[in-house]
Amino acid sequence: MKQLEKITPQKEDFAKWYTDVIKNGDLMAYGATKGSIIFKPLSFGIWDNIRYNMDKEFKKNNIKNVYLPLLIPESLLQKEKDHLAGFNPELATVTEVGGKKLSEKYFIRPTSEVLFADLFKNEIESHNDLPILYNQWVNVLRWEKTTNPFLRTREFLWQEGHTMHANSLEAKDLTYSMLNVYKNFVEAYLAIPVLSGNKTEHEKFSGADFTLTIEAMMKDGKALQSGTSHYLGQNFTKAFGITFKNKNNEEEFAYGISFGISTRLLGALIMTHGDDRGIIIPPKIAPIQIDILEILANKDKHVHEVALEIFNKLSKKFSVSLDSSEKMPGFKAANSEIHGTPLRIEIGPKDTLKQQVILVRRDTLEKIICPLSSLEKTVKKLLIEIQNYLYLTAKDRLLNNFIEVTNYEEFKNAIQNGKWVIAPFEGTEEDEVKIKEETGASTRCIPFKSPITIKSKNCFYTGKKSNRIVVFARAY
Amino acid sequence: MKQLEKITPQKEDFAKWYTDVIKNGDLMAYGATKGSIIFKPLSFGIWDNIRYNMDKEFKKNNIKNVYLPLLIPESLLQKEKDHLAGFNPELATVTEVGGKKLSEKYFIRPTSEVLFADLFKNEIESHNDLPILYNQWVNVLRWEKTTNPFLRTREFLWQEGHTMHANSLEAKDLTYSMLNVYKNFVEAYLAIPVLSGNKTEHEKFSGADFTLTIEAMMKDGKALQSGTSHYLGQNFTKAFGITFKNKNNEEEFAYGISFGISTRLLGALIMTHGDDRGIIIPPKIAPIQIDILEILANKDKHVHEVALEIFNKLSKKFSVSLDSSEKMPGFKAANSEIHGTPLRIEIGPKDTLKQQVILVRRDTLEKIICPLSSLEKTVKKLLIEIQNYLYLTAKDRLLNNFIEVTNYEEFKNAIQNGKWVIAPFEGTEEDEVKIKEETGASTRCIPFKSPITIKSKNCFYTGKKSNRIVVFARAY
Numbered sequence: 036m037k038q039l040e041k042i043t044p045q046k047e048d049f050a051k052w053y054t055d056v057i058k059n060g061d062l063m064a065y066g067a068t069k070g071s072i073i074f075k076p077l078s079f080g081i082w083d084n085i086r087y088n089m090d091k092e093f094k095k096n097n098i099k100n101v102y103l104p105l106l107i108p109e110s111l112l113q114k115e116k117d118h119l120a121g122f123n124p125e126l127a128t129v130t131e132v133g134g135k136k137l138s139e140k141y142f143i144r145p146t147s148e149v150l151f152a153d154l155f156k157n158e159i160e161s162h163n164d165l166p167i168l169y170n171q172w173v174n175v176l177r178w179e180k181t182t183n184p185f186l187r188t189r190e191f192l193w194q195e196g197h198t199m200h201a202n203s204l205e206a207k208d209l210t211y212s213m214l215n216v217y218k219n220f221v222e223a224y225l226a227i228p229v230l231s232g233n234k235t236e237h238e239k240f241s242g243a244d245f246t247l248t249i250e251a252m253m254k255d256g257k258a259l260q261s262g263t264s265h266y267l268g269q270n271f272t273k274a275f276g277i278t279f280k281n282k283n284n285e286e287e288f289a290y291g292i293s294f295g296i297s298t299r300l301l302g303a304l305i306m307t308h309g310d311d312r313g314i315i316i317p318p319k320i321a322p323i324q325i326d327i328l329e330i331l332a333n334k335d336k337h338v339h340e341v342a343l344e345i346f347n348k349l350s351k352k353f354s355v356s357l358d359s360s361e362k363m364p365g366f367k368a369a370n371s372e373i374h375g376t377p378l379r380i381e382i383g384p385k386d387t388l389k390q391q392v393i394l395v396r397r398d399t400l401e402k403i404i405c406p407l408s409s410l411e412k413t414v415k416k417l418l419i420e421i422q423n424y425l426y427l428t429a430k431d432r433l434l435n436n437f438i439e440v441t442n443y444e445e446f447k448n449a450i451q452n453g454k455w456v457i458a459p460f461e462g463t464e465e466d467e468v469k470i471k472e473e474t475g476a477s478t479r480c481i482p483f484k485s486p487i488t489i490k491s492k493n494c495f496y497t498g499k500k501s502n503r504i505v506v507f508a509r510a511y
Numbered sequence: 512m513k514q515l516e517k518i519t520p521q522k523e524d525f526a527k528w529y530t531d532v533i534k535n536g537d538l539m540a541y542g543a544t545k546g547s548i549i550f551k552p553l554s555f556g557i558w559d560n561i562r563y564n565m566d567k568e569f570k571k572n573n574i575k576n577v578y579l580p581l582l583i584p585e586s587l588l589q590k591e592k593d594h595l596a597g598f599n600p601e602l603a604t605v606t607e608v609g610g611k612k613l614s615e616k617y618f619i620r621p622t623s624e625v626l627f628a629d630l631f632k633n634e635i636e637s638h639n640d641l642p643i644l645y646n647q648w649v650n651v652l653r654w655e656k657t658t659n660p661f662l663r664t665r666e667f668l669w670q671e672g673h674t675m676h677a678n679s680l681e682a683k684d685l686t687y688s689m690l691n692v693y694k695n696f697v698e699a700y701l702a703i704p705v706l707s708g709n710k711t712e713h714e715k716f717s718g719a720d721f722t723l724t725i726e727a728m729m730k731d732g733k734a735l736q737s738g739t740s741h742y743l744g745q746n747f748t749k750a751f752g753i754t755f756k757n758k759n760n761e762e763e764f765a766y767g768i769s770f771g772i773s774t775r776l777l778g779a780l781i782m783t784h785g786d787d788r789g790i791i792i793p794p795k796i797a798p799i800q801i802d803i804l805e806i807l808a809n810k811d812k813h814v815h816e817v818a819l820e821i822f823n824k825l826s827k828k829f830s831v832s833l834d835s836s837e838k839m840p841g842f843k844a845a846n847s848e849i850h851g852t853p854l855r856i857e858i859g860p861k862d863t864l865k866q867q868v869i870l871v872r873r874d875t876l877e878k879i880i881c882p883l884s885s886l887e888k889t890v891k892k893l894l895i896e897i898q899n900y901l902y903l904t905a906k907d908r909l910l911n912n913f914i915e916v917t918n919y920e921e922f923k924n925a926i927q928n929g930k931w932v933i934a935p936f937e938g939t940e941e942d943e944v945k946i947k948e949e950t951g952a953s954t955r956c957i958p959f960k961s962p963i964t965i966k967s968k969n970c971f972y973t974g975k976k977s978n979r980i981v982v983f984a985r986a987y
Contacts, residue, residue: 073630102550102668104544104547106603124608128610129603143619173650174650
C-alpha cells in the first residue's frame with residue numbers, strides 16, 4: 036500500500052513541488068522511453084473530459100473528427116520547407132522493419148499539416164466542396180531535449196484541427212473564432228484565465244502566416260502557451276497544389292488554418308490551482324467530483340449505511356467515490372486532498388446521530404456542517420462556487436502580475452521578479468533572441484486587448500516610437 | 512461535386528464490391544504511407560460510437576482508462592521471447608532522430624503487453640494493490656505484407672485491456688467475462704452474431720496460455736476474428752519479475768490477462784450488412800440514424816418548412832441529417848443508401864398536402880407512408896426493427912452455413928463452397944499449417960457450444976477418436 040509522501044512547499048521549490056504533487060496525486064509514471072510519461076487514470080480521466088466537452092464545441096462549429104496515419108513519408112514532409120525546417124531536429128524516424136532497411140524513411144508525426152494537405156488535395160475540386168472542417172485527437176512525437184511531465188514530453192496527446200476554405204476572410208475568421216473557443220473552454224472548464232493575442236513573427240508556427248495564442252500564468256509567474264490557432268493562408272496549398280474552381284470557374288489555391296490544444300493543459304491546470312496539499316481539479320472537469328469518507332465506521336455501523344445511501348443518491352447527478360476502507364481519518368482526508376477532488380463529505384458516528392455530514396472544500400479547505408436533508412442542494416451550490424473561486428483567484432493573480440516597463444533595466448528587474456512585462460516593443464527577431472538569452476524571457480503575445488493601461492509611447496528596448504504592445508515572460 | 516459510381520455486385524466480385532462501397536460511402540481514403548488508411552468522418556464516427564459505448568461496459572467492470580507511450584525500447588521487448596518472436600517481423604523501428612542515429616532502437620507498439628508489464632512492476636507490492644484493471648484506446652502498428660482497408664492495415668486503432676490479479680482463477684474468470692462483454696456488445700450494437708470459443712495452440716496469441724475469440728461470418732462466407740481475450744498467466748510477470756506479497760506474506764508472481772477489439776470491426780460491419788447499394792449501419796451505432804430528404808422543394812416552399820420542422824423535432828431524440836440541396840430525388844436517395852443511413856424520410860409536395868411523409872428502411876428498402884402525427888413513434892419503432900432485422904438476418908446466415916464433415920475430401924469441398932466446417936479434430940500444429948496451405952482454411956475456434964449437433968466421434972483428418980470439436984473456415 037502506498038504511503039503519502041511529504042510535498043515540498045511551493046515557495047521552497049516550485050519545480051520540486053510540481054513533481055511531488057504529480058507523483059503523489061497518481062497522475063503519472065515515467066515511461067520506459069526517456070522523456071515519455073504514462074497517463075494514469077486520474078490524468079487520463081481529465082484529458083478524456085476535456086476531449087468529450089471540447090468535441091461538443093467542435094460539433095457546434097460543424098467540425099468533423101477523422102483519423103490520419105501516424106507516419107509521414109520523408110518525401111511528403113519535404114514539400115513545405117519552412118515547416119520541415121521547424122520540426123526537422125525533433126523527428127523520430129522509422130528506417131527499418133523487422134531488422135530490414137526500408138527504401139524510404141518515415142517520420143512519426145510531430146503535427147499533421149502535410150498529411151491533411153495530401154488528403155485535401157484529393158477531396159477538393161470546386162468551391163462546392165469547401166469549406167472542409169476536420170479534426171483529429173491523436174498522439175504526436177517531438178524528440179525534445181529537455182522534458183517535463185505534461186508540459187513538454189516527447190510524446191503527447193492533442194487535438195489538431197485542419198480546415199480548408201474558398202477565401203481568405205472565412206479562413207481568418209475561423210482562426211480567430213477557434214482561438215475564442217479555446218479561451219472560453221479553458222476559462223469555463225479548467226478555470227484557467229488566459230491572455231489572448233498574436234504571436235510575433237519569431238514565435239509563430241513554422242509554416243503559418245500568423246499564429247494566435249492563449250497564454251496562461253502559472254503560480255510561479257511563468258507563462259504557459261495553452262492553445263494556438265494558425266492561419267496558414269496558401270502556404271501548404273501552394274506547396275501541395277491544392278486548388279479549387281471558384282465561382283468564376285477559375286482555378287485558385289485554397290486557404291487553410293490549423294489549431295490545437297494538448298495534454299500540456301494538464302500541466303497548466305496543476306500549476307494554476309494546486310497548493311501545498313496537492314492538486315486541485317475544477318469540478319466541471321474532475322473525473323471524481325466528490326469523495327465520501329467514512330470516518331471511524333468500525334465504531335458505528337450506521338456510518339457505512341448512511342455513506343452508502345448518500346453515495347447512491349449523489350451518484351445520479353455527480354461523479355462520486357466512496358472510501359469505506361479502514362484507514363485513519365487523517366489519511367483519508369489527505370488522500371482526497373492530494374488527488375484534488377474538489378469536494379469531500381466526511382461522515383462519522385457523531386454525524387449520523389445528528390443527521391448531518393461535514394463538507395470540506397478542496398479550494399478554501401473550509402468545513403461546512405450540512406444537514407442530510409439539504410445535502411444535494413448544498414453540494415450542487417458548492418461545486419459551482421468552487422469552480423468560480425478557482426477561476427477568480429487565478430484571474431486576480433494574472434491581472435496583478437502585469438507590469439509596464441520603460442527601459443531594459445526595468446525589464447530585467449521585472450522578469451527577475453517573475454512579472455509579466457507589457458510594453459511597446461519594436462525590436463527585431465534578433466533582439467527577441469538576445470533578450471531571451473539575457474533574461475530568459477520570450478515574447479508571449481501581442482495581446483488583442485492590453486490587460487493594463489499602457490502609458491509609454493516608445494519601445495523599451497530600442498527607444499523607437501511604437502504602438503505595438505507586446506507581453507514578455509519566462510515560460511514553460 | 513462527387514458523382515456516385517457504379518458498385519460491383521457482391522455476387523460478381525465480393526472483394527471489388529467491398530472497395531467500391533467503402534470508397535463510394537466516403538468511409539476511407541488511402542494514406543500516403545502504403546498500407547495505411549485515413550478514417551473519414553463516417554467511419555471514425557462509427558468507431559467513436561463503439562468507443563463511447565464500450566467504455567461504459569468497461570466502467571461497469573471497474574476498468575480504468577490510461578495512456579502508455581507509443582515506443583517500446585528494444586531491451587524491453589526482448590524480455591518475453593515468445594511474444595517478441597510473434598511480432599518481430601512486423602515491427603516498425605525508430606533508429607534515428609533528426610538524422611542522428613540513436614543509441615537504442617525503439618519499436619512502435621504492435622501491442623503493449625511489455626509496456627504494461629513495466630508499469631505493473633512498479634505499481635504492485637502486495638495483494639492489496641490487486642486487481643489492477645487498465646485499458647487504453649490507441650493506435651498500433653504492424654507492418655503487414657498484404658493489407659485491406661479496415662481489415663488489415665499497417666496502422667489500426669484499437670483498445671487493449673491489461674489486468675493483473677492475485678490469483679489465477681480471478682484472472683481466468685475475467686478472461687471469459689471480457690470475451691462475453693465483446694460478444695454481447697458486437698451482437699447488440701453492431702448486430703453481428705458471433706461464435707465464441709478457444710483458439711487452438713497454433714492460433715493463440717504470442718505470449719498467452721490460452722486465447723478466447725469471437726468469430727463473425729462475412730457475407731462471402733469468410734470468417735473474421737472480431738475480438739480476443741488472452742489469459743497470459745504468469746508469462747509476462749515471470750519475465751518482468753512482477754511479484755506481490757500474498758496473504759501469507761509470501762512473494763508470488765501476479766497473473767495477467769489482456770483483451771482487445773479494433774477497427775477491424777468496421778470491416779466486419781460492412782461485410783455483414785452491406786448490399787449492392789452500399790453499406791448498412793445498424794441504428795444503435797450509426798453516426799447518422801435518419802436522413803431527411805427534401806424532394807422537389809423548388810416546386811413547393813412548404814417542403815423545406817416541413818422538413819426543417821421534422822429535423823428540429825427528431826434531432827432531440829435521434830441523430831439526424833437534413834438534405835436541402837437541389838439535387839435530384841434519385842441522387843439523394845442513392846446517396847443516403849450508399850452511406851448506410853438506416854432510415855430515410857422523404858418529403859415532397861404531395862406529402863405536405865397530405866400531412867404525411869415516406870419512410871424508407873435501408874435494410875429491407877420497404878417504403879412506409881406515415882402521417883406526420885405519428886412520425887416520432889414510428890421512427891423509434893422502425894429503428895428498433897431495423898436493428899433486430901439486421902441481427903436476425905445475419906444470425907440465420909451464420910447458422911445455416913455450418914457443415915459437419917467426416918473426412919478430408921468432404922472438408923475440402925465444404926471449404927471450397929465457402930462453408931464453415933465443424934468437426935472433431937485431433938491434428939497437430941503441423942497439420943493445421945498443412946491444411947491451411949492446401950485449402951486456405953484455418954482453425955477459427957474450439958467453440959464453447961457447438962452451433963449444430965455433431966454426430967462423428969472421430970477426427971476428420973487423422974481418423975483418431977476425438978471429442979475436440981473445431982471450426983475451420985477461410986478467414987480475413
